Amino acid sequence: MVNQIFDNAQRLQDAFQVFNALSENLTQSYLDLEAQVARLSEELAAARSERLKTLAEKELLANRLQLLLKTLPGGVVVIDGRGLIVEYNPVAGLFLGEPLLGRMWRDVLNALPIVENPHQRLLPDGKTISLTLSPLGDEPGQIVLLTDVTEMRSLQEWADHQRRLSALGEMVASLAHQVRTPLATALLYASHLAKSDLDVSHRSKFAAKLTERLHHLERQVNDMLTFARMGTLAKERFSISELMTKLMENCEPLMQGKPIRFTVANRSDEDDLHGNGDALLGILINLVSNAVDAVGGEGSVTVVADRREPRYLDISVSDNGPGIAENIRARIFEPFFTTRANGTGLGLAIAEYVVKAHLGRIWCESSEGFGTTFRIRLPLSPGGTPLPGNFSGRAAFMGGDDAAN
Secondary structure (H helix, E strand, C coil): CHHHHHHHHHHHHHHHHHHHHHHHHHHHHHHHHHHEEEEEEHHHHHHHHCCCCCCCHHHHHHHHHHHHHHHHHEEEEEECCCCCEEECCHHHHHHHHEEECCCCCCHHHHHHCEECCCEECCCCCCCCCEEEEEEECCCCEEEEEEEEEEHHHHHHHHHHHHHHHHHHHHHHHHHHHHHHHHHHHHHHHHHCCCCCCCCHHHHHHHHHHHHHHHHHHHHHHHHHHHHHHCCCCEEEEEEEHHHHHHHEEEEEEHCCCEEEEEEEEEEECCCCEECCCCHHHHHHHHHHHHHHHHCCCCEEEEEEEEECCCCEEEEEEEEECCCCHHHHHHHCCCCCCCCCCCCCCCCCHHHHHHHHHCCCCCEEECCCCEEEEEEEEEEECCCHCCCCCCCCCCCCCCCCCCCCC
C-alpha cells in the first residue's frame, strides 16, 4: 500500500515537471511569436509607408505628365490594340475635331487629305500636320504625335525659292544663246519681209516663221520669269469641265497637220475646284505639248480628269510615244534639266511647283517603248471650302513648249 502511494506521488511529480516544461515552452513560443508579430508589423508599416510614398510620387508624375500633355504644342493620340482612340490631349482635339474618344483612328485619318506623303495630312483649317507613330511598349496599340509643320513647309518653300534664284543666276549666261539664236532668226525673217520684190507666198511664209520665232522667245522669257518670280496665285472657284474645255481649245492648234488622236475626257462628278485655273491650264498645256513632241509623226495623246478616290481629283496626260529612260525620268522635275537643244528645262519644275501650291503632287509613269503618263493628284478641300489662306506660289504659268526633255 505504501509502495503504491509512493508510485502515484512519483507519477504526479513527473507529470508536474512535464507540465512545467510544456508551460515554459509555450511561454517562450508566445514570446517568440509576439516578437515576430512586432517585427512583421514594423516591416508592414515600413512597406506601407514606402508604398504610399511611391503612389504619391506616381500621382505627382501623372499630374506632371497630364499637364505636359495639355501644354504640348503638338497633338498626342493614344490608340489601343483594336485601333480605337482611348486618350488624346486638347491639341489633338483641336487639330482633328471633337469628340475623338472611342472613334476608329483609321476613320479619323482617312478623312484628312494626304499632302506629299502619307505621313503629312491637310486639316480642314488649312494647316499641315506631320504624323509620328510609336508603339505602346508591351501593351498593344500606338501613340501618335501630331506636329504642325505649316510654318516649316513655308520656310522650305522660301529656301527652295532662294536656291532656284541662285540657280537661275548661274544659268543666265548659258541661256543667252537660246535667246540669241531665235532672235537672230527672227531678224533674218524680218529682213526678208522688208524686200520690195518678195512675192505674196514667200511674204506669208516668212511672216509665219517670224511669228513662230517671236512666240518661242516669248515662251522662253515667260518660263524664266515665272520660275524666278515669287508671288501669290489668285484663288477662285472654277469648273473642272470648263478647265477641260479650255484645254481642248488651246491644244487643238498643236494637232493641226499632224496625224495625232487627241482626246480629253472629264469623268469627275465634282464640277468645281478651288485654286488657280489659269495656272493649272498652263501646266496641262505644257504636258500636252510635251506629249505631242514625244509622239512625233503619228500617235495618240489622252487627257483624263477623274475621281478615283472621293477626296481627290486625278488628272492624267498620256501618250503612246517612245517613253522616257529611267535615268532621265529621275531628273525631269529638276530646274534647267532638259534634253532639248532649245529648251530651258523649266516647264516641269514650274508644273511641280504649281501642283504643290495646290497641295497636290505630280509624278511620271513611263517605260521605254510603252509611252508616258504624267499624273496630277489634287486634294478636294474638305466640305467644299476654298484652299487655305497659306496657298501661295509663283505667278500663274501661262504656257510654254519646253517643259521637260
